[in-house]
Amino acid sequence: MGLILRLLLAFCVVGSASAQPRFITVASTTSTEQSGLFKHLLPIFEKKTGIQVRVVALGTGQALDMGRRGDADVVFVHAKPLEEKFLAEGFGVKRQDVMYNDFVLIGSKADPAKIGGGKDTLEAFRKIRAAQAPFVSRGDRSGTHFAELEIWKAAGIDIAKDKGAWYRDTGQGMGPALNTAAGMNAYILADRGTWLSFKNRGDLGILVEGDKRLFNQYGIMLVNPQKHPSVKKELGQAFIDWVVSPEGQNAIASYKINGEQLFFPNAE
């Protein structure tokens, strides 16, 4: 009995010790984390400043909500209209561009809608709908989901009204959605980073890429300490300053999978 109590006490001490190093909580997106960028980027920052960065990875919508609740110090997501709304509501201090990557339109080799090799995303989306080919949507208020909805709108399709059984609204993260698409040989819009590290491809491959419409901008914001006094504003700002600094930007650019660069820094 005594041994167990001592072990528990030791664990509690260890547990609370994890609160002792200086750290910040960053709400970011699953696609960013799953791309492996943070594993590459954060150790560089931590070594330089001694500040531990704890990333909670959710969908863009959820990440911003986390900021609204004050559970994060910094938000780092990729849906500019949503970020600007966040800012306008007074929850953020300043929005800065950090980097961009692109989306790719994925589909099976069979390609029933015949969009492969095209350069026009809007045309591709129209063809998918015309063919009523299976299409998997994130459906989870993520940046990717948001981008997908914008494309449907730009293509002149009211997807909320027009969706039939072919449109699979899964409410899942990028990885699980890709799994689902692989399982049913469906079309899906994905960010290049997650696609590059996704292993369960089945019959899927990139069918449309390079279109300016598929451009995916990432922004970073400090959560407003006036709304939430608990926000660690100095440490959070230190992280933001580093990410947009030449050193941080170089670190982002140096992240590669199989020799291919994933993210393109574009901070001012």
Next chain:
Amino acid sequence: MEGLAEAARNALRLIFSGDAALGGIVLLSLGVSLSAVLVATVIGLPLGAAIGVGRFPGRRAAVVLLNALMGLPPVVVGLFVYLMLSRAGPLGSLGILFTPSAMVIAQTILILPIIAALCRQAVEDAWLEYEEQLRSLGATGLNAALTLVWEIRYSLLTAVLAGLGRASAEVGAVMIVGGNIDGVTRVMTTTIALETSKGDLPLALALGLVLILLVITLNAAAAYVRDAAQRRYG
């Protein structure tokens, strides 16, 4: 089938690779679940025993409620604890969201009904045998309940192991209140979920096998301790 065999080989490779990151994840998983089991046992055994021997108005409702709470969905518990511990919530100033402490709290809430309900049943059954004698000696209420708990301690071990099983296996609660932060709140189940969502199914499966092996080892250890103690103390 081959996937399973390959996963088994990967699992063994993982175990013997001495990977520090995996080791950290395993230790954290053990720490969180065992802590939750400890707290839930300390609260749940007396609680269940008291209901087992007690006679009070509303007792039947308490029994039904306790049994029903065994089926609490982990993700709902996680959500509830998250809203409590969020900065926007009542206990936000504690600042323990996204730490192992929050995970322990969530898992404790989850498994407390299991341990208490199973204890209640075992104590109630034992009470049939012991009631007259204990009351004759002057043991009533909490006194009698605690005496019975000690008396049937080997049977109660099963209730505790049921709680441990549930805690080790769940992912919904710890994912929400822990945030699956790399190096801080990432445990085996959330790692498996992450690798699955990244599409690395072989790794996810191998980690799953490691987790199962871990739980089997814990159960075997418990059985050994129980047998040894039973032989010594009867």
Next chain:
Amino acid sequence: MILPLKLEDVSFVAGGRVIIERISAEIGAGPSTIILGANGAGKSVLMRLMHGLLAPASGKIAWRSTDTARLQAMVFQRPVLLRRSALANVTYALKLARVPRAEREHLALEALESVGLAAFARRPARVLSGGEQQRLALARAWALHPEVLFLDEPTASLDPTASREIERVIQAFDAAGTKIVMATHNLGQARRLGDEVLFLHQGRLVERAPVEQFFSRPASAEAAAFIKGELPWV
């Protein structure tokens, strides 16, 4: 002094049946009292009513003083012992009686000695033989030096040798001044151990007399029939 115990018009009903029907009696200090009767006459229920484990459906049961908690004890037909050592079973009863910790062990050893079990003090109680377990139950009841000792058919489950041992212990307690109230259907035992007999028949107190008078000149027809019908166990 908690004696005499007064029963006034006591009745007990269970499952729609009248088990004890309007019994009035005064149990005083001094002579050892035997509650005699056939199986089903209501002896066990009457014992439990007197000890306080059951409450009467009607009528009054009153000791001379209200603070009787540790001054009367009961030994049942089948001893219920805890999964602990023999000594620990006795110290448990002492602990319930709030005997200070420092005194418990030596008082318990004394009690074990008085029933001849001192050598078994550290043995697990559950591995003792039937007779030894019953002696342990007696030691446990005796350890508090109660004024009244209730015994409900204490030897009914034991072989003749073990029964003899128990009877010897009871006689020793009687000689030491403890009031003995014992239920039995064993005529020989009643004669050996008792000073007076309360004879029950179908829940009613039919006859009360000093033991020799009861056996040689039973006043009631039921008592006479009972004495003739039952084979005396020697």
